[in-house]
Amino acid sequence: MSPLLLKRFTATSCIGRGAAQTLDSLIAERGGLARCVFETVDLDTHIGMVAGVDDQALPAELARFDCRNNRLAEMALREDGFEEAVREVAARLGPRRIGVFVGTSTAGILETELAYRERDPVSGALPARFDYAATHSSFSVADFLRRRLRLEGPAAVVSCACASSAKVFGTARRMIEAQLIDAALVGGVDSLCLTTLYGFHSLQLCSPSPCRPFDIERDGISIGEAAAFALLERVGGGVASGDVLLLGVGESNDAYHMSAPHPEGNGARRAMRGALSDASLDPGAIDYINLHGTGTPSNDRSESQAVTGVFGAAVPCSSTKGATGHALGASGALEAVISALTLRHGLMPGGVNTSRVDPTLTAHYLKRNRTAVLSRVLSNSFGFGGTNCSLIFGRAG
Amino acid sequence: MKIAAYIGGIGVLGPGFANWGEASTALSGRGPYEPSPTVLPPSSLLPATERRRTGRVVKLALTVASEATDRAGMAAEHLKSVFSSSGGDGQNCHEICLALATTPREISPTRFSNSVHNAAAGYWSIATGATPASTVLCAYDASFCAGLLEALVQVSVDREPVLMVAYDTEYPEPLNGKRPISDAFGAALVLTPGEEKNSSARLVATLGQALPDSMPDTRLEALRVSIPAARSLPLLRQLALGVPGRTALEYLDVARLIVEVEPCRSAS
Numbered sequence: 318m319s320p321l322l323l324k325r326f327t328a329t330s331c332i333g334r335g336a337a338q339t340l341d342s343l344i345a346e347r348g349g350l351a352r353c354v355f356e357t358v359d360l361d362t363h364i365g366m367v368a369g370v371d372d373q374a375l376p377a378e379l380a381r382f383d384c385r386n387n388r389l390a391e392m393a394l395r396e397d398g399f400e401e402a403v404r405e406v407a408a409r410l411g412p413r414r415i416g417v418f419v420g421t422s423t424a425g426i427l428e429t430e431l432a433y434r435e436r437d438p439v440s441g442a443l444p445a446r447f448d449y450a451a452t453h454s455s456f457s458v459a460d461f462l463r464r465r466l467r468l469e470g471p472a473a474v475v476s477c478a479c480a481s482s483a484k485v486f487g488t489a490r491r492m493i494e495a496q497l498i499d500a501a502l503v504g505g506v507d508s509l510c511l512t513t514l515y516g517f518h519s520l521q522l523c524s525p526s527p528c529r530p531f532d533i534e535r536d537g538i539s540i541g542e543a544a545a546f547a548l549l550e551r552v553g554g555g556v557a558s559g560d561v562l563l564l565g566v567g568e569s570n571d572a573y574h575m576s577a578p579h580p581e582g583n584g585a586r587r588a589m590r591g592a593l594s595d596a597s598l599d600p601g602a603i604d605y606i607n608l609h610g611t612g613t614p615s616n617d618r619s620e621s622q623a624v625t626g627v628f629g630a631a632v633p634c635s636s637t638k639g640a641t642g643h644a645l646g647a648s649g650a651l652e653a654v655i656s657a658l659t660l661r662h663g664l665m666p667g668g669v670n671t672s673r674v675d676p677t678l679t680a681h682y683l684k685r686n687r688t689a690v691l692s693r694v695l696s697n698s699f700g701f702g703g704t705n706c707s708l709i710f711g712r713a714g
Numbered sequence: 715m716k717i718a719a720y721i722g723g724i725g726v727l728g729p730g731f732a733n734w735g736e737a738s739t740a741l742s743g744r745g746p747y748e749p750s751p752t753v754l755p756p757s758s759l760l761p762a763t764e765r766r767r768t769g770r771v772v773k774l775a776l777t778v779a780s781e782a783t784d785r786a787g788m789a790a791e792h793l794k795s796v797f798s799s800s801g802g803d804g805q806n807c808h809e810i811c812l813a814l815a816t817t818p819r820e821i822s823p824t825r826f827s828n829s830v831h832n833a834a835a836g837y838w839s840i841a842t843g844a845t846p847a848s849t850v851l852c853a854y855d856a857s858f859c860a861g862l863l864e865a866l867v868q869v870s871v872d873r874e875p876v877l878m879v880a881y882d883t884e885y886p887e888p889l890n891g892k893r894p895i896s897d898a899f900g901a902a903l904v905l906t907p908g909e910e911k912n913s914s915a916r917l918v919a920t921l922g923q924a925l926p927d928s929m930p931d932t933r934l935e936a937l938r939v940s941i942p943a944a945r946s947l948p949l950l951r952q953l954a955l956g957v958p959g960r961t962a963l964e965y966l967d968v969a970r971l972i973v974e975v976e977p978c979r980s981a982s
Contacts, residue, residue, distance in 0.1 A: 426807075436815075442888050443891065443892055449889070449893040454801070454852065455802075455831055456853050456854040463966075469967070471921065471965075472853065472860075473851045473853045474853065475849060476830070476832060476852055477831070478830045491864075491871045494715075494871045495871050497921065512821075512826070515813075515819050516810075516821050519826055520826060568847030569845055569846065570836075570839040570845050571839070572839040572842070572845050573840065574840065575827045575828075576827040587845065700830070701830045701832070702835060704835070
């Protein structure tokens with residue numbers, strides 16, 4: 318593929334509101350997971366909750382979009398000059414030339430969960446205030462962002478479970494390559510809800526403690542929430558030193574199981590090799606890998622085998638989910654932004670919470686931060702249904 | 715770059731038609747359209763244990779996807795895919811919301827795995843052994859157009875065949891009251907970069923503004939507006955007519971996906 322410029326990027330998660338706070342937390346090896354006190358949830362688990370989401374108002378004309386998911390999107394838009402950067406690009410290129418591709422797994426389904434508690438005792442009807450299209454629909458978050466930023470190009474939500482917001486980079490690069498658009502707002506927004514908390518609990522995939530990816534005692538995920546965005550544009554106008562570029566996208570399917578990864582990570586290998594080939598790079602060109610690294614015994618085992626199968630055991634890698642939790646459909650975009658920060662600041666983040674790396678996992682897992690000049694990093698995202706996506710980002714010299 | 719592809723195979727299932735053969739007869743006017751509730755056949759692709767675990771949406775998607783790949787004469791395992799649906803499995807979503815509004819809150823692991831929007835794509839890839847990428851989209855009422863545009867762009871940019879599947883099923887009450895979808899409807903297209911033995915037409919797509927096409931038959935028009943995936947009907951009608959033409963499909967707001975249809979000379 319032709320490289321694309323990340324003209325602007327931002328992320329809001331439990332480790333920070335905006336890039337500066339996120340970077341500070343990474344530098345301090347500080348996680349944001351805490352015992353679950355969300356809504357009326359009575360599960361013994363830790364979560365990565367973003368503070369202040371409930372207090373975030375939406376613009377009055379978009380009141381019908383009001384839900385936790387769109388509030389989180391609104392919070393993130395206001396950081397790092399992101400909204401202004403989108404408006405500048407829209408003014409320069411025209412709103413019809415900018416696509417909106419956003420990943421989410423559950424959108425505003427929390428509203429539906431709450432509405433079901435308030436069904437009419439006689440008719441069973443949902444309360445009048447419940448707005449399906451603006452909150453429940455997976456598309457609601459892309460619809461909100463288009464209206465909020467007055468963008469008129471092609472738009473879609475990609476909903477491929479936990480690979481959703483990595484795959485949006487693929488959709489955007491193809492639309493730009495096809496010259497349907499000149500720029501794209503890509504990203505992911507997923508927010509806490511009962512479906513995922515009780516759902517992952519039913520699969521016995523939630524850890525009672527803060528998750529410990531790649532640890533010998535790892536025992537599951539910690540669910541988080543996040544909104545992360547990038548504004549992608551053609552390199553055309555040239556790049557400046559320190560600019561971050563999208564270099565390659567690789568996508569595959571396991572064709573193996575709905576909720577378990579292929580034991581040897583065959584699908585993950587194909588995604589990573591696909592990204593390398595898309596970027597015309599050899600495995601040796603990758604300086605650091607931001608793992609999917611959820612902290613379940615099977616995911617980390619499968620991913621470690623896949624990583625060493627493609628890259629050998631020397632390339633440093635880590636999961637930032639020990640700090641952020643697993644932001645599900647937003648994790649791909651969150652970790653894309655973290656990858657951009659690692660490139661820009663020469664920081665390989667150590668895996669927070671991991672005290673003893675499982676010796677049977679052969680990948681070179683970093684427990685502590687390491688600084689180095691980084692040129693290219695790879696970020697992995699895998700999801701239920703066996704869907705895999707790997708992204709490669711690079712730093713302009 | 716031209717956003718274009720050849721149609722290698724079509725699959726359709728909806729109220730009043732069990733397959734593309736029946737649909738094309740009704741859509742072209744060669745026979746009457748008689749609406750009747752959609753009958754979803756059990757998918758022969760899934761083993762019995764998995765068939766029991768899957769709902770209407772998976773049966774629907776797998777049925778139309780199989781018909782399209784069979785007609786194209788292409789092995790599903792080598793095809794990339796784009797799945798697009800407004801709402802996924804409505805019954806499953808309802809059961810989860812009901813369970814979460816009850817004490818104790820218990821969701822079965824299978825219900826949760828099936829709740830992901832990409833469940834149908836996941837079952838398809840497992841059933842057929844398809845390992846190439848699949849993308850799963852939602853664009854509310856524009857979900858068919860979003861899926862078709864994504865698939866056409868993939869074919870045009872990556873020069874590889876793509877299976878596109880659009881499908882929607884109804885919600886039970888009370889969600890039906892908020893998002894009425896009248897029945898199950900699915901449409902699948904195998905799209906290829908070049909003309910193949912089974913190619914029936916070439917599609918060239920642009921985005922623009924135009925009056926959107928509706929269906930001349932009032933009952934087909936009622937179907938078009940009552941199920942998001944049935945927004946595909948004007949395009950399917952043009953394909954059924956087998957003559958050159960163009961359709962303007964409702965996309966987002968005032969935008970239309972304008973599709974030129976050129977039947978292949980070899981197609982009968």
